[in-house]
Amino acid sequence: MTHKVLVYAEVRNGKLKSTAGETLAEARKMLAGKSENLHAVLLGEGCEQHAKTLATFGASKIYVVDTPDTNTYQGEPTIQALTQIIQKNGYTVVVGPASPTGRDFFPRLSIRNKGAMLTDVVGFSLDGDSVVSDIPMYLGKCAKQAVSAASITFVTLRPNVRPSEIVDANAQANVEKFSVEFDRAKITSKVVEVRKGAGERPDLTEANIIISGGRAIASKDNFKILFECADAVHGSVGASRAAVDSGYAPYEMQVGQTGKTVNPGLYVACGISGSIQHLSGMRTSKCIVAINTDVDAPIFQKADFGIVADLFQAVPILTREFKKLME
Amino acid sequence: MKILVLAKHVPDTETVIKISGGGKTIDESDFKYMVNPCDEYAMEEAIRTQDKHKGESVVVSVGPARAQETIRKALAMGLDRGVWINTEGYSGGLDSYSVALAISKVVAEEKPDVIFAGLNTIDEGAGNVGPMVAEFAGMPSLVNISKLEWQNEGKSVRAERDVESGIVEIYEAKTPLLIAPHQNLNDPRFPSLPGIMKAKKKPIAEKKAADLITDKPKVEVRTYKLPPEKAPGKIFKGKPVEEMVTEVVKLLRSEAKVI
Numbered sequence: 001m002t003h004k005v006l007v008y009a010e011v012r013n014g015k016l017k018s019t020a021g022e023t024l025a026e027a028r029k030m031l032a033g034k035s036e037n038l039h040a041v042l043l044g045e046g047c048e049q050h051a052k053t054l055a056t057f058g059a060s061k062i063y064v065v066d067t068p069d070t071n072t073y074q075g076e077p078t079i080q081a082l083t084q085i086i087q088k089n090g091y092t093v094v095v096g097p098a099s100p101t102g103r104d105f106f107p108r109l110s111i112r113n114k115g116a117m118l119t120d121v122v123g124f125s126l127d128g129d130s131v132v133s134d135i136p137m138y139l140g141k142c143a144k145q146a147v148s149a150a151s152i153t154f155v156t157l158r159p160n161v162r163p164s165e166i167v168d169a170n171a172q173a174n175v176e177k178f179s180v181e182f183d184r185a186k187i188t189s190k191v192v193e194v195r196k197g198a199g200e201r202p203d204l205t206e207a208n209i210i211i212s213g214g215r216a217i218a219s220k221d222n223f224k225i226l227f228e229c230a231d232a233v234h235g236s237v238g239a240s241r242a243a244v245d246s247g248y249a250p251y252e253m254q255v256g257q258t259g260k261t262v263n264p265g266l267y268v269a270c271g272i273s274g275s276i277q278h279l280s281g282m283r284t285s286k287c288i289v290a291i292n293t294d295v296d297a298p299i300f301q302k303a304d305f306g307i308v309a310d311l312f313q314a315v316p317i318l319t320r321e322f323k324k325l326m327e
Numbered sequence: 328m329k330i331l332v333l334a335k336h337v338p339d340t341e342t343v344i345k346i347s348g349g350g351k352t353i354d355e356s357d358f359k360y361m362v363n364p365c366d367e368y369a370m371e372e373a374i375r376t377q378d379k380h381k382g383e384s385v386v387v388s389v390g391p392a393r394a395q396e397t398i399r400k401a402l403a404m405g406l407d408r409g410v411w412i413n414t415e416g417y418s419g420g421l422d423s424y425s426v427a428l429a430i431s432k433v434v435a436e437e438k439p440d441v442i443f444a445g446l447n448t449i450d451e452g453a454g455n456v457g458p459m460v461a462e463f464a465g466m467p468s469l470v471n472i473s474k475l476e477w478q479n480e481g482k483s484v485r486a487e488r489d490v491e492s493g494i495v496e497i498y499e500a501k502t503p504l505l506i507a508p509h510q511n512l513n514d515p516r517f518p519s520l521p522g523i524m525k526a527k528k529k530p531i532a533e534k535k536a537a538d539l540i541t542d543k544p545k546v547e548v549r550t551y552k553l554p555p556e557k558a559p560g561k562i563f564k565g566k567p568v569e570e571m572v573t574e575v576v577k578l579l580r581s582e583a584k585v586i
Contacts, residue, residue, distance in 0.1 A: 012494075072496070075467060100490050104470050107423070107455040108462040116545035117423060119453035132549070137451055142344045142353070142553050150545040189467035189500030192485075197493020204491065209586070233586060236492075251473065251511045252489050257340065257449060258364055258510045266585040276340055280449075287583040288560075289575060300562055304583060305575045308564035314572050321576040325586060 001129050005031060006086060007040040008096035009054055012073075013196070016050040018206055019097035021164025023157050024057040027095050028167070030125050035060045035167065041085055041178075043070035043078060051173035058167035063178045070180075073101050074191040079109050081180045086113055091152070093131055095124075098156035099205060106156050115152035120261075122161045122284075131155065139257060139280030159206045160263040197252075201236045204255065209235030209266045212255060212282070215242035216271025216293070216311060223249060225315045226270060232322040238262065238282075240272045256281035268318070270311040274299025291315070328382035328481050331439035332373045332406060333430060333457060334366040336390050336397040337450045350550040362397045365445030367515035368508040372475070373443045374405040375513065380481040382440075383407050387433050389426050391415050395531060402526035403518030409531035410437075417536040420544040423451070427459035429539040434464045440481070442505040446471060454507075461505035468505040469498055473512055 005027045009020035020040070028038055040059035042050055044066070051062040063085055069077040086094060094109070096102040098120040110117035118124065121133035122143075131153040136143045204210065211230045213223055223237065230237045239249035241256055255262050257277035267285035272278060274290070274297055282288070283302065290303035291314045300306040307314055338358045345354040370386065377384045386401035388394040389412040398409035412429050414421060434442065442464075444457030454470070461468035473495075474487035481502070488496045489509065518526070561578070563571040579586045 074496070074498070100471060103454060104458070104468075107453075107458040108468065110545075111424070111427070111459050111462040117453075117455055117459075118546065119423075119455055135453075138338070138342070138344050139340070139449055139452065140554065141342075142346065142551055144551050145549045146546050147549055148545065149543065149547050186465070189469065189498050189504065191496045192499050193497040195493075195495040195497070197491075197495075201492065250493070251509065252491065252493055258446070266579065266583075283554075287579065287585045289579070295562075295564060300560070302557065302560075303562070304557075304560040305578060306560055306562035306564075307568075307571045307575055308562065309568045309571060313568045317569055317572040318576065321573055322586070325576070325580060 002037060003031065003092045003126070004037045004090060005039065005093045005095060006091040007038070007059065008082065008094070008102070009040045009042055009050065010097055010099060010101055011042060011044055011047050011050060014046065016053055017097065017099065018164065019099060019157070019159050020054060021057045022159065022162055023095045023097060024054065024059055025165040026124060026157055026162055027093070028058045028165070039063065041065065041082065043081060045071050048175060051175050055171040055173040056166050056169055057164060061174045061176060063176050065178050065180055067180065069182060072191045072194055075105050075108070075189065076187045077182060079105055079112060080182055080186070082109055083112055084180055085178055086152070093153050093155065095155045095157060098158045099203070102156045106154050110154040113152055114150070115154050116148035116150035118146055118148060118153065118155045120156055120158050122158050124155050124157070136284070139276070140283045158263055160208065201230065202234070204236050204238055204253070204260050204262050207236035207262070207264050209233045210238045210262055210264045211235055211268045211270065212238035212240065212272060213243050213249065213270050214240040214272030215246060217243055217248050220248050225312070225319070229315055229319040229322065232319050233326060240278050269299050269303070270315055272299055273297045274302060328376065328380040328441065329437060329439045330373045330377055330382065330384040331434065331437055331442045332369050332384065332386045332401060333442065333444040333460065334370065334386055334388050334397050334401055335363040335445070335448050336360050336388060336394045337363045337448055340449060344553065346551045346553060350552060353551055360393055360396065362400050363445050363448045365447050366397070368510055368512055369443035369445050370401045370404050370406065371513045371515040372506070372508050376441065376477070379477065385410060385437060385439070387412065387430055389414060389429055389536065398531055399526055400518060402529040403523045404516055405522060408529055410534060411531050412534050412536050412539060414536040417540065419540060420547055422544040422546040423453055423455035423459060424545045425540045425542070427456045427463060428542060429536050430456065430460050431463035432539040433534065434460060440502040444505060444507045446507045446509055457505055457507050464503065466503040466505055467500050468507070469500060470507040471509050472506050473509055475506065475512060
């Protein structure tokens with residue numbers, strides 16, 4: 001059989017998320033590098049502006065659902081739009097990012113379409129006709145290889161596990177405008193307001209560099225030195241639960257068991273001891289740097305580079321050196 | 328108001344994972360278990376909601392006999408009764424679809440106005456079951472909720488969902504609905520001694536997973552593997568901070584190539 005793949009390309013605040021390129025690259029690898037059956041979907045008014053970018057990533061057809069119902073993500077309208085595209089066109093694999101948005105609606109989408117759900121995978125491929133994937137479990141302490149036993153498979157790919165690939169920088173977008181017939185009786189929850197965040201820094205789950213602070217930061221104000229360091233390298237700032245519970249950082253910055261799972265190229269843990277709960281949220285980072293005054297802190301066992309020093313001395317030097325590199 | 332809570336009995340956070348059977352199984356012989364941490368926020372919110380709107384609260388858990396310990400803890404915290412979906416004797420795979428299917432049968436019977444579910448579990452970690460149960464029941468799911476206001480005498484809610492980077496989506500939704508709280512929504516209580524005593528008398532109804540799971544799983548597990556052991560890192564100490572940091576930054580570029 002030939003698989004037909006649909007990739008949900010997430011747009012937020014009018015911007016295409018970096019996961020669009022990552023998911024298209026992984027899906028294209030699954031299709032042995034062929035773009036013919038690799039399609040993508042964009043939702044929201046004005047989203048067509050991103051079609052060209054998706055074409056350069058290898059999407060040979062891009063559905064555009066240009067309606068105000070899908071301007072803000074809100075579950076049900078998104079599920080209805082995707083379901084209609086899937087059923088009208090016979091897709092067998094549907095891929096999205098394992099971002100808060102992707103993880104919110106993909107499980108529901110899989111049930112509505114009687115499909116298999118492979119959540120937060122770090123890679124997927126074909127074995128014969130079956131979709132197989134690697135999925136971390138037990139807080140990253142082990143992984144399973146799971147295989148879809150259904151005729152349609154839904155996959156969310158963890159952000160940052162693989163790079164985007166430009167297949168053809170001059171590719172022209174083949175756009176199909178898709179008009180959705182919404183079943184409004186089913187829409188019983190609505191987003192009435194969206195409060196925007198600072199917005200200048202990348203989302204934690206997608207950031208390539210994260211500077212994180214623990215209890216040793218000792219105050220909300222002191223987080224400033226971490227933000228300065230992150231901004232020098234266009235990174236984001238995370239926090240341990242201890243820092244969040246002490247009121248030094250908001251929950252949205254929390255990395256770990258009950259917070260976010262992150263997967264950056266570089267994770268700098270400043271004044272974080274390294275509890276299993278914290279490690280579970282950042283252990284797959286490609287490179288871990290730990291800065292801590294306590295030489296026995298468990299974080300040093302997981303670190304690629306450890307600096308036994310006071311973070312208030314070390315971080316400003318780190319920021320200065322990062323700035324030099326970025327010049 | 329009828330309130331349902333979904334809860335799972337999971338291996339302790341500190342559990343060491345050993346793989347056996349040539350990669351086919353996980354050796355669970357040394358496992359110690361506990362209530363899934365995220366589910367405690369669901370239990371607490373159920374109790375607070377019931378305090379305000381009266382009615383009945385029911386906790387549902389899927390698993391072997393030990394799952395009753397999680398149910399007992401919920402009852403000791405203050406929930407009214409339990410439903411245990413016993414997986415002993417069920418030979419099929421328990422993917423999130425199968426678990427959600429089993430729970431959906433209980434939901435159809437209990438007809439709750441609101442379901443509280445944990446955001447995520449610390450074993451499988453997918454967070455699929457809550458949204459899937461809501462989908463089976465045809466109700467909306469509000470996931471990662473940090474603030475919850477009941478309106479209209481408990482017929483609707485206004486809820487804040489933390490997305491990312493400080494973005495908050497504010498939802499208005501009608502019951503029935505499913506809510507997955509995050510840890511800022513409340514501070515779960517410890518069961519009191521009288522609570523623990525009372526819980527012993529509260530009823531737990533048993534259902535058989537084999538009767539409720541009326542379809543084959545959609546995802547099968549082939550093998551398990553442990554992550555590759557990381558080589559020990561380079562630890563710098565006892566030198567001037569200036570020297571150690573500049574050395575590490577150099578290595579980040581030349582050796583790790585991450586900056």
